[in-house]
Amino acid sequence: MQALILAGGSGTRFWPLSRRSFPKQFLALEGGRSLLQTTVDRQRPLIEPGDVWVSTTEALAAEVRHQLPEVPPEQVLAEPTARNTAPAIGWALRLMPVAMQGGVVAVLPADHRVENAAGFRAALESAASVVARDDRVMTLGVTPSRVETGYGYLELGSVLDPEAGLRRVRRFTEKPDRAAAERFVESGDYLWNAGIFVFRGSTLLAHLARLEPVIGAGLEAIAAAPERTAELYGELPSISIDYAVMERLEDLATLPLDCGWSDLGSWASLGEILVRDEASNTSHGDVLSLDAADNLLWAAEGQIAVLGVSGLIVVRTADTVVVLPKERAQEVQRFVEALSAAQRDELL
Amino acid sequence: MQALILAGGSGTRFWPLSRRSFPKQFLALEGGRSLLQTTVDRQRPLIEPGDVWVSTTEALAAEVRHQLPEVPPEQVLAEPTARNTAPAIGWALRLMPVAMQGGVVAVLPADHRVENAAGFRAALESAASVVARDDRVMTLGVTPSRVETGYGYLELGSVLDPEAGLRRVRRFTEKPDRAAAERFVESGDYLWNAGIFVFRGSTLLAHLARLEPVIGAGLEAIAAAPERTAELYGELPSISIDYAVMERLEDLATLPLDCGWSDLGSWASLGEILVRDEASNTSHGDVLSLDAADNLLWAAEGQIAVLGVSGLIVVRTADTVVVLPKERAQEVQRFVEALSAAQRDELL
Numbered sequence: 256m257q258a259l260i261l262a263g264g265s266g267t268r269f270w271p272l273s274r275r276s277f278p279k280q281f282l283a284l285e286g287g288r289s290l291l292q293t294t295v296d297r298q299r300p301l302i303e304p305g306d307v308w309v310s311t312t313e314a315l316a317a318e319v320r321h322q323l324p325e326v327p328p329e330q331v332l333a334e335p336t337a338r339n340t341a342p343a344i345g346w347a348l349r350l351m352p353v354a355m356q357g358g359v360v361a362v363l364p365a366d367h368r369v370e371n372a373a374g375f376r377a378a379l380e381s382a383a384s385v386v387a388r389d390d391r392v393m394t395l396g397v398t399p400s401r402v403e404t405g406y407g408y409l410e411l412g413s414v415l416d417p418e419a420g421l422r423r424v425r426r427f428t429e430k431p432d433r434a435a436a437e438r439f440v441e442s443g444d445y446l447w448n449a450g451i452f453v454f455r456g457s458t459l460l461a462h463l464a465r466l467e468p469v470i471g472a473g474l475e476a477i478a479a480a481p482e483r484t485a486e487l488y489g490e491l492p493s494i495s496i497d498y499a500v501m502e503r504l505e506d507l508a509t510l511p512l513d514c515g516w517s518d519l520g521s522w523a524s525l526g527e528i529l530v531r532d533e534a535s536n537t538s539h540g541d542v543l544s545l546d547a548a549d550n551l552l553w554a555a556e557g558q559i560a561v562l563g564v565s566g567l568i569v570v571r572t573a574d575t576v577v578v579l580p581k582e583r584a585q586e587v588q589r590f591v592e593a594l595s596a597a598q599r600d601e602l603l
Numbered sequence: 604m605q606a607l608i609l610a611g612g613s614g615t616r617f618w619p620l621s622r623r624s625f626p627k628q629f630l631a632l633e634g635g636r637s638l639l640q641t642t643v644d645r646q647r648p649l650i651e652p653g654d655v656w657v658s659t660t661e662a663l664a665a666e667v668r669h670q671l672p673e674v675p676p677e678q679v680l681a682e683p684t685a686r687n688t689a690p691a692i693g694w695a696l697r698l699m700p701v702a703m704q705g706g707v708v709a710v711l712p713a714d715h716r717v718e719n720a721a722g723f724r725a726a727l728e729s730a731a732s733v734v735a736r737d738d739r740v741m742t743l744g745v746t747p748s749r750v751e752t753g754y755g756y757l758e759l760g761s762v763l764d765p766e767a768g769l770r771r772v773r774r775f776t777e778k779p780d781r782a783a784a785e786r787f788v789e790s791g792d793y794l795w796n797a798g799i800f801v802f803r804g805s806t807l808l809a810h811l812a813r814l815e816p817v818i819g820a821g822l823e824a825i826a827a828a829p830e831r832t833a834e835l836y837g838e839l840p841s842i843s844i845d846y847a848v849m850e851r852l853e854d855l856a857t858l859p860l861d862c863g864w865s866d867l868g869s870w871a872s873l874g875e876i877l878v879r880d881e882a883s884n885t886s887h888g889d890v891l892s893l894d895a896a897d898n899l900l901w902a903a904e905g906q907i908a909v910l911g912v913s914g915l916i917v918v919r920t921a922d923t924v925v926v927l928p929k930e931r932a933q934e935v936q937r938f939v940e941a942l943s944a945a946q947r948d949e950l951l
Contacts, residue, residue: 271908545937558923558950560619560938563931567912569924575906576917576924583911589893590908602906 256383257355257456258302259347260294262311262319262365263337267591268521268584271572272555275603280365281318284525291365292322297372301380302361308332308351309365310343335485341499342470342491345463348456349474356456359383362496364450368528370515378512381419382453391508392462393453394424394501396446398513402436405520407448407497410439415508424507427497446511449518452501459500467492467499522568523584526551540571551581575602604731605703605804606650607695608642610659610667610713611685615939616869616932619920620903623951628713629666632873639713640670645720649728650709656680656699657713658691683833689847690818690839693811696804697822704804707731710844712798716876718863726860729767730801739856740810741801742772742849744794746861750784753868755796755845758787763856772855775845794859797866800849807848815840815847870916871932874899888919899929923950 265278273279280291288296295307304325309332311319316333323331332347348356361379369375382393396409407430412423427448431439439445452459464471473491477484501507519525529537536544540554545562552559556573568584570577577590594602613626621627628639636644643655652673657680659667664681671679680695696704709727717723730741744757760773775796779787787793800807812819821839825832849855867873877885884892888902893910900907904921916932918925925938942950 543938543941545934545941557921560923560925562925562927562934562937564915564926564928567926569926571919571924573905575908576919577908577910578912578915578917578926579910580912586893586910589910590891593891593893 256302256306256359256361256379257351258295258298258307259344259360259362260291260307260309260365261340261343261362261450262291262309263315263334263343264364264366265312265337266366267588269519269525270587270591271570271575271577271602272553276314277318278315278366279519281315281322284519285368285529289322290368290519291319294363294365294367295323295326297369297375298361298363298379301376308347310334310347312337334488336489337493338488338491339493340496341463341467341494342473342488344496345460345470345474346477346488348460349478351456356460358456359386360454360456360459362450362452362454364518366519367449368515368517368519372514374514375512375516378510378514379453382510385416385419385421385508385510386453386455390455390458391506392459392501392504394507394509395449395451395453395512396424396509397449397516398511399440399445399447402433402440403447404430404433404436406430406518408436408439408445409448409509411444411446411509420511421508424504424509427502446509447516448497449512449516450497451512452496462500462504466503467494470494470499521584522551522553522570522587523581526568526581549581604650604654604707604709604727605699606643606646606655607692607708607710608639608655608657608713609688609691609710609798610639610657611663611682611691612712612714613660613685614714615936617867617873618935618939619918619923619925619950620901624662625666626663626714627867629663629670632867633716633877637670638716638867639667642711642713642715643671643674645717645723646709646711646727649724656695658682658695660685682836684837685841686836686839687841688844689811689815689842690821690836692844693808693818693822694825694836696808697826699804704808706804707734708802708804708807710798710800710802712866714867715797716863716865716867720862722862723860723864726858726862727801730858733764733767733769733856733858734801734803738803738806739854740807740849740852742855742857743797743799743801743860744772744857745797745864746859747788747793747795750781750788751795752778752781752784754778754866756784756787756793757796757857759792759794759857768859769856772849772857775850794857795864796845797860797864798845799860800844810848810852814851815842818842818847869932870899870901870918870935871929874916874929897929 262280269279281289283289307326308330309319313333319331320328408428409424410426412425415421477487526537531537534548536550538552541558542552543560547561548565551568553570559569559571566581610628617627629637631637655674656678657667661681667679668676756776757772758774760771763769825835874885879885882896884898886900889906890900891908895909896913899916901918907917907919914929
């Protein structure tokens with residue numbers, strides 16, 4: 256089995272710790288290893304680093320190779336321009352040797368968290384057997400652990416294998432409102448879409464060529480004239496693998512994943528995961544907290560000293576410090592927008 | 604007239620901007636000139652820098668001379684050990700040439716704010732005329748502009764000169780509780796004690812020798828053997844000029860000062876003075892504020908970015924950042940105590 260790790264993201268939700276040139280997947284939010292490194296570590300020994308491919312951007316490729324010296328450098332693929340996940344996955348599959356293309360490939364986001372790595376590997380292994388046996392396209396949906404309006408959901412369809420829990424995916428849904436999310440979770444017929452896919456490479460390429468012929472033709476043109484990659488890749492339509500393929504497959508199958516998954520979507524979600532002190536503060540680095548409770552205090556550089564405040568996120572880096580309430584954690588990107596508008600590139 | 608500026612203070616209320624080696628009087632809280640520099644500027648042309656004396660500590664003397672190049676360096680006096688204001692003032696007066704000792708001297712704290720410098724000079728000039736004419740010891744009490752429990756008050760006694768507003772001081776009071784402060788301010792018979800004194804130098808020395816003979820004898824011993832200053836100065840009792848002399852004088856007189864005085868006692872008091880933006884935030888330096896109101900945001904280095912918070916003080920320096928509610932501004936010193944206990948001298 257090959258792993259194809261998608262590490263081209265440039266999210267802003269962990270600003271100011273994450274930057275354009277150092278996005279979330281490079282951050283070590285829980286200790287020594289970054290999310291990207293942990294994404295490689297998690298599969299071992301099921302998938303060893305020699306069988307890992309990473310899709311990223313030109314701007315990030317050097318850091319990916321630096322963080323993953325165990326992955327063959329030629330398997331770190333730098334998109335000439337960012338064209339979203341459908342072209343990225345198609346191009347990576349097309350570049351694989353034919354023998355690997357014909358084998359099982361797992362697509363894995365580089366910036367998620369999984370508590371139980373052994374459980375994750377077991378689920379991946381089950382999905383790989385289904386793919387090997389039936390040549391299905393699979394997604395691993397996450398069993399919801401709470402009512403959550405921030406994720407897309409997979410609506411489950413007919414049961415394919417009751418023993419394994421294998422079911423068809425009837426439909427992808429956009430992020431629901433609260434009432435719908437409550438209904439989804441209560442019903443037991445929905446899983447969170449975690450962006451994890453398992454398939455035979457050649458099968459996915461065939462689906463992609465059938466459903467998005469422009470991408471299919473573009474990938475063939477690149478394969479025929481690799482020296483024109485930069486030019487031709489930029490002409491591919493920018494579209495996600497969900498929209499391009501997954502949501503349009505009659506026969507997408509899923510297995511439930513229940514192993515402490517989180518997409519670490521904000522500073523607040525990190526605060527929920529990390530260890531808290533007796534006053535319910537989560538601290539990183541040099542922090543002095545007096546009469547303060549329920550804060551996330553992250554000192555990447557220098558000290559944070561708080562007194563008498565609660566429910567705040569405070570993140571200090573060498574060049575800025577951010578202070579906002581936990582319940583508005585998602586709005587961190589408004590800082591990025593404002594600084595971008597003000598051309599404060601040195602802070603982005 | 605000579606000015607004797609007391610610049611030996613080491614307060615912690617403006618931590619982390621103020622440090623042991625760079626206390627409040629050295630800070631430029633309103634722009635280009637520090638509080639110490641402004642204290643010299645304010646008297647000109649009534650008192651020119653050549654007639655300014657500064658009492659400070661050995662640790663701070665170099666910075667005082669650096670900030671005040673216009674003051675003769677030999678008139679910046681460094682106490683060998685800090686012994687509070689009575690020895691400091693006595694020693695400075697004793698070091699003055701006899702002709703100056705016999706003239707009018709104004710004692711001025713180095714870390715206060717005065718909005719109306721011309722009004723301040725006029726009051727100082729009036730006090731100086733009273734001293735020159737009657738050889739009284741004078742204090743300039745501040746006309747209260749609000750009920751304030753954070754200051755000591757001067758209770759006014761008999762009227763000495765109705766036209767000039769000259770009155771005796773009946774009593775010094777400690778910081779009052781709220782009810783007493785309300786009564787004081789309503790009565791019109793109380794002024795705030797601002798620690799500003801005007802007298803003939805030789806007269807104050809005589810009072811000091813009479814009321815605190817140990818200090819008087821000590822100062823004579825130092826004058827007789829200046830090479831033993833370090834040793835002898837350290838033996839002087841540590842006592843304030845208020846306790847040693849002012850509160851014990853039968854005949855202390857006062858003129859009211861009404862010219863926008865503040866002792867800048869905390870970050871919150873600074874927030875009340877500085878210009879606010881349309882959201883009622885006070886900002887210094889590189890500040891990005893989104894949906895945030897009524898905060899004091901002070902970026903001495905790097906950026907401060909806040910969203911959705913109100914009533915906070917946020918102060919960022921190169922090595923730390925402080926976050927606390929305005930109404931607890933006085934508690935900034937608890938950080939200093941905690942860091943001192945933890946031997947974090949680099950932050951103090």
